[in-house]
Every structure is written in C-alpha cells, then in structure tokens.
Amino acid sequence: MAYVIAGNCIKDDVCIEVCPADCIHPTPGDPDFESAEQLYIDPETCIDCDACVEACPVDAIFADHEVPEKYDYALDLNAQFFEQRKVGRL
C-alpha cells in the first residue's frame, strides 16, 4: 500500500514537513521543484503512516485503495514521476 497525491495539490509543503520517510518530492530547493505542477509520493518508500493526509489543507492525498475515480490516474502518475527521476530524465 502507499499514499498518492492528486492533481488538486497546491504545493503547500506541509506534507513534506510532516513526512517521516522523506518520500514526498520534489522538495523546495530541488532543481525540479519550481517546474513541478504538484508534489508526488514515492510508492517505493512511503510507509503508509497517514501523516500527510492529516496535514494536507486541500485534501489532495489518498490511500491507494481509496483514490476517487476522477483521480485514478494519480496512482501511475506518482510512480512515473519517480521512475523518470531515477533515470535522470528530470
């Protein structure tokens, strides 16, 4: 299981602050931070703790089995962001 961030993310960085696993990226100061339209959760390192869900002021974060239908793309999107980042595409 993992959490995912949907497209209504406003890049308030409170989720990054509360994440104990450092799995939400890009973070302020990263070269791809300004160009990112939203923040993403790395499903490989997310520890399912729920802290970001509580912190998000616009309810943009969901458990992967509870993602509303209109945001179902977000599962792949979050994973793809990290896949592309790993191969240095970003």
Next chain:
Amino acid sequence: MSDRRVAIVGAGPAGAFAAARLLRVGGGPEVDLYERLPTPWGLLRGGVAPDHHEIKRLDETFDRDVLGPRCRFLGNVEVGTDISHGDLMRHYDAVVYAVGAQTDKSLGIPGEDLPGSLPATDFVGWYNGHPDRRELDPPLSGRRAVIIGNGNVAADVARMLTLDSAELDRTDTAEHALEALAASGIEEVVVLGRRGPAQAAFTSAELREMGHMDGVDLHVDPAAVELDPVSEEWLAQEGTFTAGKNVELLREFAAAEPKGAPRRIELRFLTSPVAIHGDGKVESIEVQRNRIERDDSGTLRARPADEPTETIECDLVLRSVGYRAVPLPDVPFDERNYVLPNERGRVVDADSRDPVPGVYAVGWIKRGPTGILGTNKRDANETVGLLLEDLDSLPAPQAPGVEAIDALLAEKAPDLVTVEGWRAIDALERERGEAAERPRVKLADRDALLGTARTGA
C-alpha cells in the same frame, strides 16, 4: 518586541501566508491585515474556479492560522485611496505589500476593445462573485467563444463555459453567473495557444480534466500533436515531467472518437490572434499560424508562419495572456518588470537599489505573476524572515499604537469590515449554501456584503 505592529496590505494567499508566518513567532508583532474588498483570501475566493472546491477549502486553514487574537482583519479599506502609504508608515513598524497583479496584459491587436472582447480575469471575477465584476454581462448568446492563452486561467474559463448546469449548481458560482450560464447558447469553445502542444502552460491535471468532462468533447487535431523537430528535441532534452504528460494526453485526446456530446472544446496550437472584427461588437477573430523556432539565446519562440490568416466567427473573445501589477502611490515601482523593486522581499529604491526601511513585498507584487498557491507560502517565509531580522533595527513609527490607527480608520474608512463582519458574511453564505446543497451561496454585491457585515459588528 510585543509592542511592534505590522501592516499587511492585501488579504490574498500571499498576505495570508505572510500573516500566518508572522503569527507563528511567539511574542512576535501584532498584525493588521488590510483588504480592499469586504472579504478576505483574494484569488482563493475570487480566482480559483468554483468546480475546484477542494482547493477552496484552503480558506479553513487561513481562517484558523490568520484570524486569531494577534491579527485584525481590516476589510473594505483601500490603501492608496482611503488611506495612504504615508499613513501606514506613520503608524506601523513595517508594511508588507501583498497586493498581487490587478490588471491583465493586453493583446495589442485591432478590435481588442470591441464589446464582447474581455480579459478572462474579468470573466473569472464575474463567475466568482467579485463585487466589482457583477455588472460584466458577458455575451453568451452566440454559439462560439474563443479563448486566447494556454494557461490554467484559460482552462478554467473553458470549463466554466461548457460545464453542465447540474454540475455548476453544486458549486459556489455566483447566482447571477449560474443563471446566465444556464441560459448560455455557447456550444463550442476554441482555445488558442501561441506555441505548440509541448509548450502549453496547462498543468497536466487541468488538461486531463478538460478531456474528461461530461457533456463535452475535447477536440485536438491529430496533425497538431505531431511535434516539429525543434519541439521534439526540446521535449526530449529539456521538457518537464508535466510537458511530457501534456503531449501524451494531447495525443490520447487527438486519437479519441468524439462522444457526440452537446458541447465541444477545441484546442488549437501554434495560432495567434491578429485582429478582432465586428460592427459595434465582436463578430469574428482573425488568426495567424505560427511555427516554433529557437532564437540565438536558445529560447523557443513562436514566429508567424508564411500562411494566409484564417477567420473564426465568434461572439465572445476572452484573453488570458498574463496578469500585470499596477503601481501604488508613493511606493517604488519597477516599470520594466511590473513588481515592487525588491531584494528577496525587502523593497528597494527603483534606481539606487537602496533599501526602503520598513517596506516589504510578498507574492505576485514581489516576484511577478508566477507559481501556484503554495508558492506563496515559501515566498512569504522568505519575506517575513527578513522582516523579523530587521524589526529591532527599523526606525520607530511616529505615531505607534492601536488607538491612533483606530482614529485614522474611523475617519477614513467608515465602512470598515472587521473579522466579526467577515464571520457574519461567511456564516450567512455557508448557511444559504447548506440549504442549497452547495459549499456556499456568495453575496456578490458590495451593499449586501457590507449590510451583512454590519450584523456581525
């Protein structure tokens, strides 16, 4: 330093994040949050599209973090008109400008001022219940509207023009706009982008949303998503994750069979307007094809292609090609970049670049109209960090103290809306919203807002 007092001018997201940051400092200064409207939160209330109601929920965070015991909301007061920059400097240790960018950029083409050709931002204010846009009366009886621009305001406006009435009825869209949009004859919205699909400024989230609307077919010409070699190379080497996603989505939409929906959005790329035509009102728009070139500095630019122009019949043209800030009386202004000249938020003289002690900037008036809501939080942290560093060494104001400020406000701002007034407006809007199964039913004219505010005072 608890007797210090800071004025923030503008209660939009940048001002709200700045106030929240100042209030988090134990024993920090008191804050007066000035706003020219009777309601706080700026573009969160008056800009964010009504169908994005999750984002509008940020107002709960602002309410909690800003409107506390150490911060006064002073609404319906316009700095520069009702009270001056000099007034603020006389009474406050520091002044933070968070006034945003209040006008739109023009296209600079003939016919731009014909009735029916409007800044998209006016239309946004109209459907969001901005009291100054209530009388806009946009022409919606024609069959086709054209939107110029490829950013998220363009996407918002395209959705608002085509959303199903039943869906709109569940949002906090202003009553006058709900009625007008329900009676709208618009069946087709053409969105023009100057550059190509790889350079579109939409977020992939907004693009995806446009492609998945009930009752709307999104049309993208398959030929338009065949990238030119320059864009292909740019996307592979410099393109962002979003740009890649956008091209992927546009190809998907181009390949999709139309659903036969009652309304249609068409995205056209590499197309610029050259003139708006009509006899006394907008009747058509003339457009020119562009091609993408790399200039000497390596930047991609759209240049007119050697092709004849094309005319698109329409009754409404909404331009959304950027915002622009306006100067404030007695405050330095950078005429080239349309911001307050500043170093990381400390306002400086436009020529000498010497700091102007006690004056700060945050948000769009500091960095220009870029970024999304959360960008303002980091921006505010930077400005407020410097302000707190400076606070003890700033010259003391001539007439400090809340009594002197209240005397000034009593004289210059008799219709002041305080936090109690805003709470009364907020409560009434939410109560009406609950009855109508909507997040809120907005009060959209100034008299109603002020009348309701008085019931809370």
